[in-house]
Amino acid sequence: MAKQIFTLNVNGRDHEVYTEPNQSLLEVVRDELRLTGAKEGCGTGDCGACTVLVDGRIVTSCLVLAPDAAGREITTIEGLADGEKLHPMQQAFIDHGSVQCGFCIPGMILSSVALLEENPAPTRDEIRRGIAGNLCRCTGYRKIVEAIESVAGS
Amino acid sequence: MTTETRPEYSSVGKRETRIEGAGKVTGGAIYAADVQVPDMLHCKLVHSPHAHARIVSIDATKALAIDGVERVIVAEDFGQAVKDGSNPAIDASNRGAALLAHKQAVFTGEPVAAVLAETPSAAEEGVEAVEVTYEVLPHVLDLEAAMEDGSPLARPPVSDIDHSEEEAHVTLDVDTEEAEGKPTNVASHVSFTRGDIEAGFAESDVIVERTWRSASMHQGYIEPHATVADFKPATGELTVWAATQGQFMVRDTIMRTLKWPETKLRVIGCELGGGFGGKMTLNSPLVAALSVIAGRPVKLVLTRAEDITAAAPAPRAMINLKTGMKKDGSLTAIEASVVYGAGAYPGAPAAVGALLGTSFYKWPNLKADGYEVLTNHVSVGAIRAPGTHNAMHAVEQNIDEMARQLDLDAGAVRLQNVSQTGDPMASGQEFTKIGLDETVTQAIEHPLWKNREAAKAESTDTKMVGVGLAIGGWLGGLQPAAAEVMLNNDGTVNAVTGVNDITGTNTSFAQILAEELNISLDQINITTGDTKTAPFAGMSAGSKTLFTVGRALREAAIDLREQMFEVAADRLEANENDLELKDNAVSVKGSPDQSLGMDRLASMTTGFGALYKPLVGSGSIAARIQAPGFTAQLVKVEVDTDTGNVELKDFAIVQDVGFAINPLSVEGQMEGGAVQGMGIGLWEEYIYDDDGKLRNAGLLDYRMPTAADVPDIESLIVEVPSEDGPYGARGVGEPSITAGGAAIANAIADAIGARVSEIPATPERVLRALGTVGDGAEAAGS
Numbered sequence: 001m002a003k004q005i006f007t008l009n010v011n012g013r014d015h016e017v018y019t020e021p022n023q024s025l026l027e028v029v030r031d032e033l034r035l036t037g038a039k040e041g042c043g044t045g046d047c048g049a050c051t052v053l054v055d056g057r058i059v060t061s062c063l064v065l066a067p068d069a070a071g072r073e074i075t076t077i078e079g080l081a082d083g084e085k086l087h088p089m090q091q092a093f094i095d096h097g098s099v100q101c102g103f104c105i106p107g108m109i110l111s112s113v114a115l116l117e118e119n120p121a122p123t124r125d126e127i128r129r130g131i132a133g134n135l136c137r138c139t140g141y142r143k144i145v146e147a148i149e150s151v152a153g154s
Numbered sequence: 155m156t157t158e159t160r161p162e163y164s165s166v167g168k169r170e171t172r173i174e175g176a177g178k179v180t181g182g183a184i185y186a187a188d189v190q191v192p193d194m195l196h197c198k199l200v201h202s203p204h205a206h207a208r209i210v211s212i213d214a215t216k217a218l219a220i221d222g223v224e225r226v227i228v229a230e231d232f233g234q235a236v237k238d239g240s241n242p243a244i245d246a247s248n249r250g251a252a253l254l255a256h257k258q259a260v261f262t263g264e265p266v267a268a269v270l271a272e273t274p275s276a277a278e279e280g281v282e283a284v285e286v287t288y289e290v291l292p293h294v295l296d297l298e299a300a301m302e303d304g305s306p307l308a309r310p311p312v313s314d315i316d317h318s319e320e321e322a323h324v325t326l327d328v329d330t331e332e333a334e335g336k337p338t339n340v341a342s343h344v345s346f347t348r349g350d351i352e353a354g355f356a357e358s359d360v361i362v363e364r365t366w367r368s369a370s371m372h373q374g375y376i377e378p379h380a381t382v383a384d385f386k387p388a389t390g391e392l393t394v395w396a397a398t399q400g401q402f403m404v405r406d407t408i409m410r411t412l413k414w415p416e417t418k419l420r421v422i423g424c425e426l427g428g429g430f431g432g433k434m435t436l437n438s439p440l441v442a443a444l445s446v447i448a449g450r451p452v453k454l455v456l457t458r459a460e461d462i463t464a465a466a467p468a469p470r471a472m473i474n475l476k477t478g479m480k481k482d483g484s485l486t487a488i489e490a491s492v493v494y495g496a497g498a499y500p501g502a503p504a505a506v507g508a509l510l511g512t513s514f515y516k517w518p519n520l521k522a523d524g525y526e527v528l529t530n531h532v533s534v535g536a537i538r539a540p541g542t543h544n545a546m547h548a549v550e551q552n553i554d555e556m557a558r559q560l561d562l563d564a565g566a567v568r569l570q571n572v573s574q575t576g577d578p579m580a581s582g583q584e585f586t587k588i589g590l591d592e593t594v595t596q597a598i599e600h601p602l603w604k605n606r607e608a609a610k611a612e613s614t615d616t617k618m619v620g621v622g623l624a625i626g627g628w629l630g631g632l633q634p635a636a637a638e639v640m641l642n643n644d645g646t647v648n649a650v651t652g653v654n655d656i657t658g659t660n661t662s663f664a665q666i667l668a669e670e671l672n673i674s675l676d677q678i679n680i681t682t683g684d685t686k687t688a689p690f691a692g693m694s695a696g697s698k699t700l701f702t703v704g705r706a707l708r709e710a711a712i713d714l715r716e717q718m719f720e721v722a723a724d725r726l727e728a729n730e731n732d733l734e735l736k737d738n739a740v741s742v743k744g745s746p747d748q749s750l751g752m753d754r755l756a757s758m759t760t761g762f763g764a765l766y767k768p769l770v771g772s773g774s775i776a777a778r779i780q781a782p783g784f785t786a787q788l789v790k791v792e793v794d795t796d797t798g799n800v801e802l803k804d805f806a807i808v809q810d811v812g813f814a815i816n817p818l819s820v821e822g823q824m825e826g827g828a829v830q831g832m833g834i835g836l837w838e839e840y841i842y843d844d845d846g847k848l849r850n851a852g853l854l855d856y857r858m859p860t861a862a863d864v865p866d867i868e869s870l871i872v873e874v875p876s877e878d879g880p881y882g883a884r885g886v887g888e889p890s891i892t893a894g895g896a897a898i899a900n901a902i903a904d905a906i907g908a909r910v911s912e913i914p915a916t917p918e919r920v921l922r923a924l925g926t927v928g929d930g931a932e933a934a935g936s
Binding site: 020022030031034035036037038039040041042043044046047049076077078080081086090091093094095097099100101102103104105106109124127128129131132133134135136137138139140141142143144145 | 172178180181183188373425428819826827828858861867
């Protein structure tokens with residue numbers, strides 16, 4: 001397939017990308033831009049490990065064709081902290097012991113951030129439903145829910 | 155709950171957040187699939203579409219014509235990668251040696267050829283273009299059918315059964331008999347007996363005999379298997395980045411498979427995206443061999459479908475269990491036939507199931523047989539406490555049912571009968587110090603159990619509520635370990651271990667060093683070295699990471715402290731016994747002005763002309779005394795009798811951890827394992843069609859618990875110190891998965907008055923138990 005040139009805005013920076021147009025946003029972000037925080041757990045949109053924000057909304061980047069994200073604002077986990085200062089959600093995940101193997105965590109944190117953007121004061125049930133698209137196998141979810149709750153309450 | 159008084163500690167025993175947490179919340183942590191090496195080839199695998207077939211021919215002509223495809227490798231090629239020219243894949247009867255299928259494929263999805271290409275997409279195209287001609291052979295899928303005389307053989311007879319994965323988790327003092335004589339699908343058989351079971355059953359007031367089934371399941375790690383190998387022909391150096399729980403096991407397996415000298419082999423265990431027993435060595439020898447053959451770096455990342463279909467899931471089990479009890483609640487006898495489906499290569503935990511299933515209670519008479527049966531399914535691997543959840547599902551339903559039939563309290567019956575320190579297991583080996591009694595005691599005092607009648611009263615016509623209890627446990631693995639601790643020039647401390655930190659063990663390691671050196675966590679760095687730079691450590695498996703490497707680190711810290719005291723005693727002209735380590739300085743007790751700061755002390759061991767040797771503390775231990783960890787779990791369910799759907803309302807896990815070095819991460823282990831137990835109880839199952847093809851090879855249809863499916867879990871830590879663990883710690887990781895499935899099955903029985911005989915308890919199975927679908931054969935009781 002003939003390669004194309006297009007521009008992706010990722011974490012506030014424009015990147016000119018030259019790649020096959022059937023590449024997913026996840027593949028381009030990981031393999032071309034070398035931002036490997038977003039993970040591939042399934043490639044079919046079921047696990048949420050590849051979650052990024054596109055114009056502030058959560059997207060499973062394995063299901064999006066990269067050229068379709070041109071002209072949008074893309075945020076990956078690498079773009080969430082402000083220099084040395086972690087985003088409150090990142091800090092909360094550390095403080096509550098919400099991280100074990102860490103593979104699901106970039107996607108989980110971005111989903112959590114988007115959840116609170118949409119619903120700043122969710123109930124525990126709403127938090128659980130809000131992150132139901134992100135599978136975690138290590139934690140049993142309780143400490144993740146508590147981390148999100150702490151940010152919502154602060 | 156602390157059952158013995160213990161010393162006051164300054165660091166261990168405190169809740170600490172992870173010292174390296176920032177890397178994992180910012181995307182900075184590097185996992186194997188994140189590794190890119192210049193000039194790297196991408197590998198994709200050609201899989202057998204048949205459960206059992208002879209490979210007649212493999213034609214790579216069309217694949218090699220595709221732009222970007224460099225090589226297509228088949229089993230016959232591996233002699234090129236082995237130092238002495240031998241080929242492990244030829245007639246391999248162990249999964250580890252079968253780098254690619256040779257002559258015949260024995261399960262659907264078995265890799266038969268590897269395509270190497272410049273890009274992943276070219277490799278995928280290449281896979282589509284490889285032409286394999288198969289001659290389909292008769293297959294066998296059903297466990298009972300596979301054990302019958304005259305059954306088709308799932309594969310040619312096997313020799314030299316490889317139990318290395320199972321042994322990585324548990325050390326069993328048991329001889330397993332490997333099948334001899336006439337070829338059969340029974341790959342191994344183990345047997346335990348005690349007393350006279352017939353006499354035991356004769357004096358029973360109730361006997362329950364049932365057949366219980368539990369499904370094959372995936373370990374559920376979110377990171378698919380990934381390996382990068384980089385062979386440099388000019389130097390003969392081979393470097394492997396692996397998603398593994400044990401880099402030294404990968405090294406040793408590659409060494410054995412390829413006869414590669416370990417001086418030329420560096421294995422780097424990357425950050426691991428979950429293992430749970432499933433990430434040992436799977437593809438590492440294959441990718442290493444491919445890189446050697448190609449003379450270039452090679453990367454292989456499994457797709458999720460490949461990982462579910464053809465990695466190494468946990469086995470299904472079929473357990474026929476007959477147990478007896480007297481009216482006073484005492485146990486009389488147990489007779490168990492424990493059958494695990496191994497898939498097409500041997501390695502299922504038959505010995506574990508037969509042993510643990512009959513050892514957690516005081517059975518005066520017992521007969522237990524464990525069988526490992528070959529079928530044309532993907533071969534199985536380990537999962538957290540391999541084999542135990544299957545066995546506990548059977549035993550705990552029988553115990554519960556006997557108590558119900560005798561109108562006894564199922565909690566009190568358990569407490570009356572559980573094994574104690576010094577009691578013999580089925581093998582005759584005695585339990586070391588254990589806290590099963592204390593664990594059950596705490597569970598049956600819990601409100602969830604005490605208030606179960608009130609909970610049942612919440613039931614409506616179609617929503618039946620019930621509460622279930624089950625116990626479980628794990629003996630724990632044993633493996634030697636070493637560690638090094640070095641005093642830095644600024645007085646801080648660097649430590650190196652060879653064990654991969656998956657869940658936060660490096661933070662607990664730092665707590666151990668902080669305790670022994672009386673310094674704060676921010677003065678400590680823990681590095682996980684690779685197989686060329688780190689002292690030996692076993693895998694992060696078998697609930698033994700902290701149990702073994704923690705001990706080695708503690709010894710290393712004590713060694714470093716003694717060396718510091720030696721220097722300080724000389725400088726301060728004091729007796730070593732009068733010194734103490736406090737506030738980053740070694741000082742004479744009671745004379746704080748006679749003191750030597752750790753930074754100053756360090757500079758005396760490293761500067762030009764320094765008088766003292768550099769200070770490196772070493773710790774090296776052999777682990778010989780197991781520290782079994784037990785759990786008791788409680789669950790409240792609501793069963794919809796119209797739909798068969800089961801909703802989890804409440805869950806509590808009680809676990810004896812010996813001593814919680816970091817209670818925050820201990821809770822994390824307990825909660826994570828408990829939720830995996832919920833998956834076992836309600837959702838997770840490999841579903842095959844009659845041709846042996848997996849029907850649910852994706853995360854939509856292979857249903858793991860989401861945050862919305864599970865309740866908050868209450869974790870209750872019991873601390874009965876072990877004899878040999880650091881500060882009394884026991885293994886924590888594995889017991890937590892062992893009881894959830896059984897507890898859920900018992901809760902369902904409590905709710906609806908009928909038992910599911912197979913887990914996961916899908917709506918269909920619940921309705922069958924209720925008699926509202928099917929032939930109604932599965933009525934309450936036996």
